[in-house]
Amino acid sequence: MNSWQDSRAFLIDLDGVLYDDNQPIPGAAEAIAHLREKGCPFRFATNTTMRCRASLQRKLAGWGFQVSEDEIFSAPVAAAHYLRQQGQPRAFLLLTEDAQRDFDGLETTDQQPDFVVMGDMGDEFNATLLNKAFRLILGGAEFIALQKNRYWKTAEGLTLDAGPFVVALEYATGQQARVIGKPSRDFFQLAVDDLGVAPAQVAMIGDDIEVDVGGAQRAGLKGVLVRTGKFRETDLQSGIEPDGVIHSIADLVEYVK
Amino acid sequence: MNSWQDSRAFLIDLDGVLYDDNQPIPGAAEAIAHLREKGCPFRFATNTTMRCRASLQRKLAGWGFQVSEDEIFSAPVAAAHYLRQQGQPRAFLLLTEDAQRDFDGLETTDQQPDFVVMGDMGDEFNATLLNKAFRLILGGAEFIALQKNRYWKTAEGLTLDAGPFVVALEYATGQQARVIGKPSRDFFQLAVDDLGVAPAQVAMIGDDIEVDVGGAQRAGLKGVLVRTGKFRETDLQSGIEPDGVIHSIADLVEYVK
Numbered sequence: 001m002n003s004w005q006d007s008r009a010f011l012i013d014l015d016g017v018l019y020d021d022n023q024p025i026p027g028a029a030e031a032i033a034h035l036r037e038k039g040c041p042f043r044f045a046t047n048t049t050m051r052c053r054a055s056l057q058r059k060l061a062g063w064g065f066q067v068s069e070d071e072i073f074s075a076p077v078a079a080a081h082y083l084r085q086q087g088q089p090r091a092f093l094l095l096t097e098d099a100q101r102d103f104d105g106l107e108t109t110d111q112q113p114d115f116v117v118m119g120d121m122g123d124e125f126n127a128t129l130l131n132k133a134f135r136l137i138l139g140g141a142e143f144i145a146l147q148k149n150r151y152w153k154t155a156e157g158l159t160l161d162a163g164p165f166v167v168a169l170e171y172a173t174g175q176q177a178r179v180i181g182k183p184s185r186d187f188f189q190l191a192v193d194d195l196g197v198a199p200a201q202v203a204m205i206g207d208d209i210e211v212d213v214g215g216a217q218r219a220g221l222k223g224v225l226v227r228t229g230k231f232r233e234t235d236l237q238s239g240i241e242p243d244g245v246i247h248s249i250a251d252l253v254e255y256v257k
Numbered sequence: 258m259n260s261w262q263d264s265r266a267f268l269i270d271l272d273g274v275l276y277d278d279n280q281p282i283p284g285a286a287e288a289i290a291h292l293r294e295k296g297c298p299f300r301f302a303t304n305t306t307m308r309c310r311a312s313l314q315r316k317l318a319g320w321g322f323q324v325s326e327d328e329i330f331s332a333p334v335a336a337a338h339y340l341r342q343q344g345q346p347r348a349f350l351l352l353t354e355d356a357q358r359d360f361d362g363l364e365t366t367d368q369q370p371d372f373v374v375m376g377d378m379g380d381e382f383n384a385t386l387l388n389k390a391f392r393l394i395l396g397g398a399e400f401i402a403l404q405k406n407r408y409w410k411t412a413e414g415l416t417l418d419a420g421p422f423v424v425a426l427e428y429a430t431g432q433q434a435r436v437i438g439k440p441s442r443d444f445f446q447l448a449v450d451d452l453g454v455a456p457a458q459v460a461m462i463g464d465d466i467e468v469d470v471g472g473a474q475r476a477g478l479k480g481v482l483v484r485t486g487k488f489r490e491t492d493l494q495s496g497i498e499p500d501g502v503i504h505s506i507a508d509l510v511e512y513v514k
Binding site for chain 2: 172
């Protein structure tokens with residue numbers, strides 16, 4: 001078995017790996033530049049669902065990361081890809097206005113849509129919107145969740161992510177959402193297809209032992225845990241064994257020759 | 258085994274049993290008057306959590322129901338009772354202003370409360386409030402849910418009840434709420450204590466096969482299903498066998514001699 005250092009390509013989480021607490025992780029930009037220099041392909045595999053790809057690219061550029069839009073493989077991008085594979089579906093989007101831009105070209109409606117697509121809306125979540133989605137799902141729309149993350153870290157502290165709201169509608173409707181983001185196998189497969197490399201030769205680098213490491217491993221990839229972001233020492237006793245544990249993304253300069 | 262008609266006291270659900278679609282059920286007021294005439298004690302056992310007892314009493318009086326506040330045993334009343342048994346706790350109430358009146362005399366706070374108490378807030382639910390409750394539960398407050406009903410019928414159609422929002426916070430915090438309303442055993446026991454009659458001699462009359470009939474039976478009461486409100490024929494194949502099925506609450510005039 002080859003070790004993760006021999007990977008031919010990388011999937012890299014954003015929040016907690018490239019940046020944390022709204023600041024870039026020291027050495028992260030250099031690590032990305034190093035991968036590019038070595039001709040090692042990568043995609044940013046993120047469950048961030050509040051921004052579209054273009055908006056994420058601008059945010060990263062502002063921190064000095066040289067990244068193209070095509071290198072960002074987010075849950076909204078994956079979901080838009082999935083929807084386009086279903087013909088010409090009509091969708092109701094429970095997404096921020098920013099994230100909705102990844103769905104340009106798809107018909108959106110709140111009248112008998114084929115799909116209800118839900119991501120994190122932050123402070124914009126309210127009972128009126130949730131009731132609308134609830135009734136559309138009862139009316140026959142398929143329920144798509146961009147992710148089911150429990151919470152994330154914001155300036156106000158730990159903050160509800162999309163997961164609790166997805167679970168609320170699952171409970172109310174009695175229907176399980178199809179999850180498109182990490183840790184779904186579909187997500188990793190779509191990302192790996194985009195890289196054009198076999199799963200076993202790709203390492204996912206993330207700060208979430210379950211979603212990043214566990215999810216990647218179940219899809220046949222390597223899973224590498226960083227000690228930044230939401231990492232806690234107890235993650236190492238979670239029953240999921242990472243293929244590698246590194247101090248931070250900056251270490252890639254050392255490991256990828 | 259005695260039949261439900263021999264019950265010495267009754268618990269009676271409100272929504273779907275006494276009224277439906279914002280109109281009293283025909284014959285319901287007469288049935289309540291009949292019970293009173295026969296000296297048969299009863300309590301209104303309801304998971305309605307948006308109104309306090311006094312407000313419910315006024316609503317019922319407006320429809321011609323002769324009811325005293327003490328005869329209303331709602332989930333907020335049961336929860337306030339439970340909290341008072343815990344000494345002098347401080348609570349954060351995720352409740353409508355109206356429902357909060359049942360908690361008069363208890364100290365409420367959003368600074369390190371002992372309990373977070375959650376009921377249905379209808380259109381007032383929003384991400385800011387849910388995040389506040391989320392952080393307080395993570396900070397050590399015990400999570401109390403007045404009920405976990407999935408949805409109910411309003412003028413706008415089927416509408417999310419408290420349950421989906423309770424489940425959202427359970428998922429986010431990893432902690433199960435203590436449910437105080439129906440179908441919890443505590444609720445039926447508290448209501449039966451209030452009646453001063455042994456559980457086996459009390460029949461619960463409701464339109465929810467799981468919450469009313471199943472819950473009552475698990476607590477040692479009889480469970481009687483009405484064919485009004487949310488009743489569907491398929492309820493009779495749910496695996497829960499009611500002790501009786503009646504056309505509507507109006508039938509009590511015939512059965513209770």
